[in-house]
Amino acid sequence: MVEAVGIVADVASFGALVGIFAMLALALNLQWGKTGLFNAGIAAFWGLGAYTASMVVTNPVPTALARPGHWGIDQAAFPAVFGVSTSFTVAIILAAIAAGVLAFFIAIPTMRLRADYFAIATLGFAEIVMNVFVKNLPGITGGVEGIGGVPQPFEFGAEGWKTNLSYFLLVASVVVVLFFLLERLVRSPWGRVLQAVREDEDAAQALGKDTFSLKLQSFVLGAGIMGLSGAFFAFWLRGVSPPPNSFTAADTFAVWVIVIIGGSGNNRGVLAGAFVVPFLEYFSVRAKSWFDLQEPLASQIFYFRLIAIGVVLILLIMWRPQGIFPEPKHVAKRPRWVIGR
Amino acid sequence: MTSDGIPILSTDGITKAFGGIRAVDRCSLAIQPGKITGLIGPNGAGKTTLFNLIAGLYAPDEGTITLRGERIDGRPPFEIVQKGVVKTFQIPREFRNLTVLENLMVAYPGHPGERPLSALIGWKRVWDREEEVRKKALDILSLVELDQLSDANASDLSGGQKKLLELARSLMVDPKVILLDEPLAGVNPTLTGKLLGIIEGLRDRKSTFFMIEHDMDVVMNRCDRVIAMHQGRPIAEGAPEEVRHNELVMEAYLGG
Amino acid sequence: MVLQALLNGLVEASVIVLAAMGLSLIYGVKKFPNFAHGDMMTVGAYFALWATSTLRAGIVVGLIASIIFVAILAVVFELLVFSRLEGRGPVAPLIASVGLALILQNALRVAYGTGQLTYGVPLPDSWVSGVTDPLTGQLVWINPLQGVVPLVFAAVVVALITFILQYTKLGKAMRATSDNADLARVTGIDVRLVRYATWALSGALAAAGGVMLGFRVNGIQPLLGSSVLLLVFAAVILGGIGSPYGAMLGALVISIAQNLFFPFAVLTDTPVQFVLIVPFGIMVLVLLLRPQGLAGRPLGFDLPPLRAELRKLAESVSHSWRRLRG
Ligand SMILES: Nc1ncnc2c1ncn2[C@@H]1O[C@H](COP(=O)(O)OP(=O)(O)OP(=O)(O)O)[C@@H](O)[C@H]1O
Ligand SMILES: [Mg+2]
Numbered sequence: 011m012v013e014a015v016g017i018v019a020d021v022a023s024f025g026a027l028v029g030i031f032a033m034l035a036l037a038l039n040l041q042w043g044k045t046g047l048f049n050a051g052i053a054a055f056w057g058l059g060a061y062t063a064s065m066v067v068t069n070p071v072p073t074a075l076a077r078p079g080h081w082g083i084d085q086a087a088f089p090a091v092f093g094v095s096t097s098f099t100v101a102i103i104l105a106a107i108a109a110g111v112l113a114f115f116i117a118i119p120t121m122r123l124r125a126d127y128f129a130i131a132t133l134g135f136a137e138i139v140m141n142v143f144v145k146n147l148p149g150i151t152g153g154v155e156g157i158g159g160v161p162q163p164f165e166f167g168a169e170g171w172k173t174n175l176s177y178f179l180l181v182a183s184v185v186v187v188l189f190f191l192l193e194r195l196v197r198s199p200w201g202r203v204l205q206a207v208r209e210d211e212d213a214a215q216a217l218g219k220d221t222f223s224l225k226l227q228s229f230v231l232g233a234g235i236m237g238l239s240g241a242f243f244a245f246w247l248r249g250v251s252p253p254p255n256s257f258t259a260a261d262t263f264a265v266w267v268i269v270i271i272g273g274s275g276n277n278r279g280v281l282a283g284a285f286v287v288p289f290l291e292y293f294s295v296r297a298k299s300w301f302d303l304q305e306p307l308a309s310q311i312f313y314f315r316l317i318a319i320g321v322v323l324i325l326l327i328m329w330r331p332q333g334i335f336p337e338p339k340h341v342a343k344r345p346r347w348v349i350g351r
Numbered sequence: 352m353t354s355d356g357i358p359i360l361s362t363d364g365i366t367k368a369f370g371g372i373r374a375v376d377r378c379s380l381a382i383q384p385g386k387i388t389g390l391i392g393p394n395g396a397g398k399t400t401l402f403n404l405i406a407g408l409y410a411p412d413e414g415t416i417t418l419r420g421e422r423i424d425g426r427p428p429f430e431i432v433q434k435g436v437v438k439t440f441q442i443p444r445e446f447r448n449l450t451v452l453e454n455l456m457v458a459y460p461g462h463p464g465e466r467p468l469s470a471l472i473g474w475k476r477v478w479d480r481e482e483e484v485r486k487k488a489l490d491i492l493s494l495v496e497l498d499q500l501s502d503a504n505a506s507d508l509s510g511g512q513k514k515l516l517e518l519a520r521s522l523m524v525d526p527k528v529i530l531l532d533e534p535l536a537g538v539n540p541t542l543t544g545k546l547l548g549i550i551e552g553l554r555d556r557k558s559t560f561f562m563i564e565h566d567m568d569v570v571m572n573r574c575d576r577v578i579a580m581h582q583g584r585p586i587a588e589g590a591p592e593e594v595r596h597n598e599l600v601m602e603a604y605l606g607g
Numbered sequence: 608m609v610l611q612a613l614l615n616g617l618v619e620a621s622v623i624v625l626a627a628m629g630l631s632l633i634y635g636v637k638k639f640p641n642f643a644h645g646d647m648m649t650v651g652a653y654f655a656l657w658a659t660s661t662l663r664a665g666i667v668v669g670l671i672a673s674i675i676f677v678a679i680l681a682v683v684f685e686l687l688v689f690s691r692l693e694g695r696g697p698v699a700p701l702i703a704s705v706g707l708a709l710i711l712q713n714a715l716r717v718a719y720g721t722g723q724l725t726y727g728v729p730l731p732d733s734w735v736s737g738v739t740d741p742l743t744g745q746l747v748w749i750n751p752l753q754g755v756v757p758l759v760f761a762a763v764v765v766a767l768i769t770f771i772l773q774y775t776k777l778g779k780a781m782r783a784t785s786d787n788a789d790l791a792r793v794t795g796i797d798v799r800l801v802r803y804a805t806w807a808l809s810g811a812l813a814a815a816g817g818v819m820l821g822f823r824v825n826g827i828q829p830l831l832g833s834s835v836l837l838l839v840f841a842a843v844i845l846g847g848i849g850s851p852y853g854a855m856l857g858a859l860v861i862s863i864a865q866n867l868f869f870p871f872a873v874l875t876d877t878p879v880q881f882v883l884i885v886p887f888g889i890m891v892l893v894l895l896l897r898p899q900g901l902a903g904r905p906l907g908f909d910l911p912p913l914r915a916e917l918r919k920l921a922e923s924v925s926h927s928w929r930r931l932r933g
Contacts, residue, residue, distance in 0.1 A: 131890075195467060209447055320713070
């Protein structure tokens with residue numbers, strides 16, 4: 011019985027991480043898969059969302075001699091609804107907005123760059139945001155320590171499996187809703203014109219499309235979803251810490267791996283691909299006990315995980331660039347329900 | 352110059368240089384409304400560049416472009432299209448992975464479904480509009496005889512068919528001024544006649560055409576006016592017969 | 608303090624320039640940004656370390672061995688991966704280079720752990736000499752090993768590369784391929800061979816840069832090269848992609864600007880970690896205002912005049928802001 015409960019807790023926690031990466035991948039699939047925007051700064055949007063959410067759901071901590079403090083909100087300010095603090099809802103929304111706003115300001119100077127320049131620029135912006143600002147603003151972000159003691163929406167105390175399971179269900183339902191909303195969006199005239207922009211931006215412009223706005227919309231919306239994912243990640247991890255622990259370029263490219271494996275432009279494929287990265291993550295954590303690994307292999311397994319990601323990336327781009335599930339033929343399709351008369 | 356009436360579109364001293372080459376060089380010309388104006392000139396004369404300047408794909412280094420009294424130079428292309436000027440590409444630029452029908456539908460201007468929020472909510476009026484757009488696209492496709500291929504991938508079309516697609520797509524915009532960059536090159540003779548018929552029909556309904564064309568028969572028999580261009584600037588302008596016998600023009604074509 | 612900053616900038620530039628020229632060569636000939644370049648530098652730094660200890664030889668032998676090794680490695684990359692991605696635009700090789708970066712960086716972590724290693728070349732105190740700044744009377748520190756050696760070495764290498772590019776058949780072929788590969792091919796240049804040669808040269812430069820960087824910071828760790836990658840990109844973009852001479856200029860400007868930040872930070876009480884903003888800010892500005900870089904030619908795409916571009920930018924911002932709200 012104890013063992014079964016442990017497995018449930020474990021699987022639920024794994025599932026939640028899959029869901030968190032699935033959100034990231036769906037967002038990148040909008041930006042890259044549909045619009046052709048090479049976002050190499052995912053870590054920044056994700057991280058900003060995570061930090062924002064962490065600040066909203068924790069009390070402020072003043073900087074002390076031993077620890078850098080961070081901003082927060084007095085949790086007494088949030089009323090509870092059905093026993094769950096409303097701070098979580100606020101946190102999630104603010105996380106998405108913060109990431110979206112960051113994306114807006116990053117996009118203004120970089121949006122008109124070619125794909126390769128855009129990649130370098132977004133990578134650089136991410137580096138600045140996470141490694142320069144977030145890490146070096148103790149008193150606001152907790153500096154190199156990050157923010158600890160982040161709660162989860164549903165806490166069951168000693169019954170950890172219930173906490174994990176309910177959190178998994180929450181994340182899963184958010185992913186499902188996101189999936190349907192995004193599918194609806196890409197199968198609309200908006201999705202169609204985004205694809206036109208991706209395939210030939212000049213031609214789209216010559217036909218009167220405001221390609222800058224369209225790309226901006228896609229980028230900001232995608233980044234907002236990444237921020238949303240960041241909030242769920244912060245709850246999942248029960249805290250945030252700056253690079254090199256979290257929110258690194260390796261995280262960014264892990265999301266790329268997911269999208270490339272799943273098939274860019276295919277939301278279903280990307281959902282399937284979202285299992286890969288958390289699985290490697292989990293495997294590298296658990297392999298130690300499963301296979302009774304000895305040092306130094308036990309600590310090296312983390313690096314092997316990243317090597318595996320690199321190998322998969324290269325092999326896929328060489329042999330199957332369209333991914334496991336190729337992009338579906340795009341048709342804007344009237345959804346089953348429409349609003350209005 | 353024998354200009355009659357107020358021009359709908361005019362350029363004044365526009366210049367565009369690429370590195371050392373002045374592709375368009377202090378070019379001033381005017382287009383009369385409701386006419387088909389032909390633009391001729393040897394290869395490399397700067398005709399395509401001139402079109403790109405008018406359509407806003409390039410900003411001129413110098414000079415002004417005026418549409419019905421309003422300056423449009425330096426405006427982004429989408430605004431120029433919204434003002435009623437659309438251009439086709441000499442080398443077709445189809446959206447490869449959209450179907451022929453979708454290529455047309457995506458060109459429809461001001462589709463409310465192209466705003467993310469209304470697309471997400473899915474207003475009924477958005478999808479009703481989508482139906483109208485589809486009908487309009489199918490009508491235009493049958494006009495250029497591509498209706499059989501409406502569900503084919505645009506990348507699967509032949510070169511000539513892609514030219515037709517270019518023209519059809521630009522018609523989706525209901526333009527007032529249409530800049531056609533060699534619309535007939537590679538289109539078979541029977542269809543050429545039909546296309547010119549369509550163009551003339553639209554002209555009679557007050558559309559203005561500015562058309563680059565190398566086929567002298569077409570230029571002589573179908574254009575109302577002709578402008579000849581050489582080394583980035585007009586060298587002759589007038590009725591087709593006049594321009595044809597202009598010495599400078601003959602020299603430009605012979606001398607290269 | 609300013610003179611010190613300038614000197615430090617000069618020394619740093621000599622390290623960056625090696626990396627930047629290598630990156631720029633590949634960008635020019637292969638038309639994609641090689642995200643693995645930083646990690647190729649790291650491999651070079653570690654290989655020199657390995658070679659010195661295995662061969663029980665001096666660091667000079669280690670440096671040469673490392674240059675040869677990374678050059679060969681780079682050729683293998685082209686053979687196995689990048690030659691097969693030819694003709695697929697910049698994105699596919701870019702992604703592959705990211706994969707390669709992950710592999711190299713983590714293979715080094717597996718092999719050497721994450722600790723700091725050094726070349727163990729002794730740094731006697733007497734080698735650090737103080738010179739008086741004629742303007743301020745302050746002492747300026749120059750460490751011959753960590754300062755002068757990279758500087759002299761870089762000067763030699765830069766001269767060598769300039770010679771190769773300017774006067775040898777290979778160099779001319781490389782420039783022609785970088786300019787227009789199709790045209791180069793029809794004029795009888797073996798473009799495939801040129802690509803391999805470019806990789807070899809780029810790898811050699813990466814190794815040299817990596818070893819010098821290891822010297823300069825006196826510590827070799829798996830993130831050695833990738834930590835300066837952004838700086839190197841900034842230098843390359845500033846100078847004009849595909850223009851090795853531009854890369855030199857870019858490296859100089861970036862490094863000096865960065866080092867001038869330190870006195871500024873002290874004066875204004877800004878955290879010194881914010882220094883990364885300087886090169887990156889310059890890079891974004893250059894990308895926006897002059898994508899062909901300071902020295903490079905236009906990249907074959909149209910470049911509207913600056914004022915029109917800025918106006919367009921301002922308009923599209925306000926316009927998109929309205930669109931986003933509406
Ligand atoms: N984007 C560009 N970059 C550099 N040079 C260009 C560019 N576009 C055009 N040119 C040059 O400008 C000149 C005019 O070209 P343009 O395409 O306007 O000629 P054209 O009159 O349309 O010729 P054709 O009849 O062959 O289509 C040519 O010398 C061409 O090489
Ligand atoms: Mg032309």
